[in-house]
Each structure stands twice: as structure tokens, then as C-alpha cells.
Amino acid sequence: MKPSSVKLENVSKSFFTLRGKVGVLSDISLDISPGEFFVLLGPSGCGKSTLLNLISGLEKPTEGRIAIGDKIAVDIAQKIFTEPYKRDTALVFQSYALYPHMTVQENIAFPLTNLKKKISKNSINAKVMETARLLQIEGLLERKPAELSGGQRQRVAIGRAIVRQPRLFLMDEPLSNLDARLRMDMRAQLKDLQQRLQITTIYVTHDQMEAMTLGDRIAVIHNGVIQQVGKPAEVYGQPANPFVAGFIGSPPMNLIEGAIMEENGKTVLKNKNGRYIIPREAVLKINVTNKENCVMGIRPENISIGKPGEGNIDVVINVVENIGSEYLSYIFLKNSKHIIVKSAQKPTSNNVSLTFQHDNILFFNP
Ligand SMILES: Nc1ncnc2c1ncn2[C@@H]1O[C@H](COP(=O)(O)OP(=O)(O)OP(=O)(O)O)[C@@H](O)[C@H]1O
Ligand SMILES: [Mg+2]
Structure with missing residues (x-):
């Protein structure tokens, strides 16, 4: 079977509840290529599952159009709605939803037993065996789901799909x-499997690490609105706004709010906590609409620690964490915010200066 493209055009979804209308997704447009591993990433409640359900047909959009390959799955303006089972998609949920009374063999075979076009028992068995081999669960075919570990159940659910x-x-x-x-093991196996099968995959997660490692591209969603679509390196390196910047990366990007001004021949970002000298090379990148109120972003790994007076700002380190191969230094600020610096060496003093690598400083409108 050839993998499908997926195209969403101006898709919106509201639920009509006893408390009134709840807008969940607004004006979503996406173009997913055949064979692509596409990730929908966002915090809990942002609308990821709803979006997936619109594509599978479990839910119907309030507005817009979705095409899977050259077939229209739904088009509200034209009053077209294709039933889920005719869309030729396979769903895997967080809860694996295996049939508890069936063996692994029967669970995987199930989708083949009620096809419109009947296939022989022998060819069902061959397909189940091939799938089980792919997922390395050949030895489990006679067991029931209750006799499996979480990871094994997950593989059976994927096999069935x-x-x-x-x-x-x-x-x-x-x-x-x-x-x-x-999770890490399965992540790598899933990526490998998808690369081999080349089936177009739309994958929902709230875990930015999973999104970064699995996705060919990622759509970051917040409050039902797409914030940015891009390759992992793009959403990491050139986040479109402070939300994306703060959501991607662990620990996340430091976002420092303030006003940009000239002081003693230097360009600085000033706020209640202090005065950050903006490196000359980075000044050219300032593209905010209002310098009085903007956000400077810098990732923890793009800050270096030096002697007081040498860097962009002098600070006191409050806490240092050893995370194995690296150290995280926390500088507590007012209103329970902090700056995090990632370094290979443990800082030798708490009184330090921070130097921001100018290539990696970003400026945002709040
Ligand atoms: N049937 C429904 N009726 C009313 N509101 C709903 C319904 N289904 C979902 N919602 C609301 O829509 C919003 C998005 O829900 P959705 O399940 O898509 O979020 P999600 O991004 O998948 O979150 P999570 O990561 O927690 O699974 C939530 O605010 C939810 O309360
Ligand atoms: Mg969900």
C-alpha cells in the first residue's frame, strides 16, 4: 500500500456542551507528506487528541476540510464525511485496548478477520507471523494480554495496527x-519500524524529547492554535515565539523579560533583576516591535560562566546540580523565576559572570 499524504485546510473544532460552546481547535492547516513521521506536540489539553480524532474520523470538525491521499475524508462546506473505517487508518492509543480474552496471535489477527475481502487462514497466519517477527514478539503469540509486560502489550497494540x-x-x-x-527503547524501535515500513505516521505527544527524536517534522500546538511547524532542529534553533522556546529543550530556554535601552555606550536589557549587556553582534538581531517590553531568549548550554566583571551580567549561583556528565547552575531571580546554565565543568565559585553566546541569543515579542 502506498503511504498517504494528509492535508488539513482551515480545520476548526468546537464542542457544544451544557456549559455552552467550547472552542478547542482553531484554523488548523497542515500538509503532511507521504511516508513522513509527523508529530503533534503540546501541553495537556491543547487539542492534540481532538486533532487526531478528526483525522481518524472519530470526531467531526466544525469547519474545514481534511484529505487523506487523494480522498476527501471530510469537507464541511461540501457536506462530505467519510466513515472512519473507510479511511484506511490505524490508531494506537495510550491505553493499548487489547482484547483480554484473546491471545496475542488473535489480537494481531483481528483486523484481518473482518475485512470486506476475505483472506485465507494461512495468509492471515503468515501476516501475523511476519508482524510478530518485525516487533520481536514471536515467542508471545500464545499468551493473553494479562501475561505480558507493558512494553510487550504496547508492541502487540502496534502489531495489530x-x-x-x-x-x-x-x-x-x-x-x-x-x-x-x-519508553526510550520503544522510541528507538518505533522510529526504526516507521523508517522500514515508510507508513505516514501522525504521532501525538506532550513530551518534547519524544517529538525531537521521532519527528521528521513537529507541529507545536498551544490552546488549539498551531504555534510553529518545522524540523526538530528548526523548532529548537529558531523557535517562533516564547511559548515554543520555553516548551522545547530540557532544561528549557531561559526567557528574560525586560526593556532594551542604551546605557554608557552599551545596549542593555534591563529589568527588576538587573542589567544584561547585549553583545554587539546580537544587537543587530533585535527585531522586536516594542523595545520597552520584550523577551531575550538564551539556552542553558549557550551561556558560559566566567569571573565577575568579564561577562554580560554578574550573578550569584544559588544551586548547582550534577546531572551525570554535566552541571546545571541555577540563579534564582525575583518572582520565582530563574536562569539555568548548563556547563561541562562545575563552577568554582558562586560569584560569577555569565556570557551569552551572541549567535544563540534570540529576541521575541512577549
Ligand atoms: N467531548 C468533549 N466535550 C467537551 N470538551 C472536550 C471534549 N473532548 C475534549 N474536550 C476539551 O478539548 C480540549 C482538548 O482536549 P484534547 O483531549 O484534545 O487535549 P490533549 O491535547 O489531547 O490533552 P492530553 O495531553 O491531556 O491528552 C480540552 O480542554 C478538553 O477538555
Ligand atoms: Mg490527548
Whole structure:
């Protein structure tokens, strides 16, 4: 089966509840290429699952149009709605939703047993075996779901989804029930599997690390609105706004609010906490609409620690954490904010200056 493109045009969704109309997604347009691994990333409640459900057909948009390949899945203006089972997509949920009374073999085979076009028992068995081999669960085929670990169940759920080679794979936080270690293993295996099968995949997560490692491209969503679409390196290196900057990266980008002004021949960003000298090379990049009220962004790994007086601002380090191969230094600011610096060496003193690598300083409108 050829993988499908997916095109969303001006898709909006509101729910009509007893408390009135709740707008959940507004004016979403996306162009997903055949074979692409596309991630929908955003905090809890931003509308990711709803968007996935609109694509699968479990929900109907209030406005807009969705095409899967050359078939229109839904078009509100033209009153077209294709039933979910006709869309040739496969869904994997966070809760694996396996049939508890069936064996692994039967669970994986299930989507093949109620196809319109009947296929023989032998060819079902062959397909199940091939899928099980791909996911390395050949040894588990006779077991029931209750006899499996979380990671094994997850693989069975994925097996059930891929066994009939759908045109589009939809996954809603499929790894979030697994412990951290297993999640990392499964992440790599999922990426490998998708690269081999080349099935267009739309993957929902609130975990920025998962998005960065899995996605060919990422759409960052906040409050039902797309903030940015780009390759992982683009959303990391050139975040479109403070929300994206603060959401991607661990620890996240430092966002320092203030007013930009000239002082003693230097350009500085000033706020209640102090005065940050903006390196000359970075001054050219200031593109904010209002210098009185803007945000300077710098990632923890793009700040270096030096002797007082040498850098862009003198500060006192409050806490240093050893995270294995690196150190995180916290500088507490007023209103419970802080600056984090990531460094290879442990700072030798608490009284230091910070130097911002000018290439990596960003400026935002708040
Ligand atoms: N059937 C519904 N009726 C009313 N509101 C709903 C309905 N389904 C979802 N919502 C609301 O829509 C918003 C988005 O929900 P959605 O499940 O898409 O979020 P999400 O990004 O998947 O969050 P999470 O990461 O927690 O799964 C939430 O505020 C939710 O309360
Ligand atoms: Mg969800």
C-alpha cells in the first residue's frame, strides 16, 4: 500500500456542551507528506487528541476540510464525511485496548478477520507471523494480554495496527504508560519500524524529547492554535515565539523579560533583576516591535560562566546540580523565576559572570 499524504485546510473544532460552546481547535492547516513521521506536540489539553480524532474520523470538525491521499475524508462546506473505517487508518492509543480474552496471535489477527475481502487462514497466519517477527514478539503469540509486560502489550497494540498495512498510522501518546527506560527503547524501535515500513505516521505527544527524536517534522500546538511547524532542529534553533522556546529543550530556554535601552555606550536589557549587556553582534538581531517590553531568549548550554566583571551580567549561583556528565547552575531571580546554565565543568565559585553566546541569543515579542 502506498503511504498517504494528509492535508488539513482551515480545520476548526468546537464542542457544544451544557456549559455552552467550547472552542478547542482553531484554523488548523497542515500538509503532511507521504511516508513522513509527523508529530503533534503540546501541553495537556491543547487539542492534540481532538486533532487526531478528526483525522481518524472519530470526531467531526466544525469547519474545514481534511484529505487523506487523494480522498476527501471530510469537507464541511461540501457536506462530505467519510466513515472512519473507510479511511484506511490505524490508531494506537495510550491505553493499548487489547482484547483480554484473546491471545496475542488473535489480537494481531483481528483486523484481518473482518475485512470486506476475505483472506485465507494461512495468509492471515503468515501476516501475523511476519508482524510478530518485525516487533520481536514471536515467542508471545500464545499468551493473553494479562501475561505480558507493558512494553510487550504496547508492541502487540502496534502489531495489530500495522498488520493490515494501513495508509496512515495515527498514534496517541502510545508510550506514555511505560517507564522511562522502556519508553526510550520503544522510541528507538518505533522510529526504526516507521523508517522500514515508510507508513505516514501522525504521532501525538506532550513530551518534547519524544517529538525531537521521532519527528521528521513537529507541529507545536498551544490552546488549539498551531504555534510553529518545522524540523526538530528548526523548532529548537529558531523557535517562533516564547511559548515554543520555553516548551522545547530540557532544561528549557531561559526567557528574560525586560526593556532594551542604551546605557554608557552599551545596549542593555534591563529589568527588576538587573542589567544584561547585549553583545554587539546580537544587537543587530533585535527585531522586536516594542523595545520597552520584550523577551531575550538564551539556552542553558549557550551561556558560559566566567569571573565577575568579564561577562554580560554578574550573578550569584544559588544551586548547582550534577546531572551525570554535566552541571546545571541555577540563579534564582525575583518572582520565582530563574536562569539555568548548563556547563561541562562545575563552577568554582558562586560569584560569577555569565556570557551569552551572541549567535544563540534570540529576541521575541512577549
Ligand atoms: N467531548 C468533549 N466535550 C467537551 N470538551 C472536550 C471534549 N473532548 C475534549 N474536550 C476539551 O478539548 C480540549 C482538548 O482536549 P484534547 O483531549 O484534545 O487535549 P490533549 O491535547 O489531547 O490533552 P492530553 O495531553 O491531556 O491528552 C480540552 O480542554 C478538553 O477538555
Ligand atoms: Mg490527548
